[in-house]
Amino acid sequence: xxxxxxxxxxxxxxxxxxxxxxxxxxxxxxxxxxxxxxxxxxxxxxxxxxxxxxxxxxxxxxxxxxxxxxxxxxxxxxx
Numbered sequence: 001x002x003x004x005x006x007x008x009x010x011x012x013x014x015x016x017x018x019x020x021x022x023x024x025x026x027x028x029x030x031x032x033x034x035x036x037x038x039x040x041x042x043x044x045x046x047x048x049x050x051x052x053x054x055x056x057x058x059x060x061x062x063x064x065x066x067x068x069x070x071x072x073x074x075x076x077x078x079x
Contacts, residue, residue: 004032005057008040009049019051 021029026047033047044050059065 004036004039006032006036006050006053008042009036009044009053017048017051 029047029050033044033050036050037043
């Protein structure tokens, strides 16, 4: 079985977000949730709960963003 990038989804306090997704992306999220549930043995009750960890993973792995963010927070960047 192919290893997915996401692991188990943390049971966290829900936050209401209103977002329109293209139908194809929604189907992909539903499919991903199904595969993740099979892989982890913990079914994902709501595929929309995948959005936050996916965005977190994306941002954490974006080297260009990390570099830009670091340069913004450095003391030299504030002058």
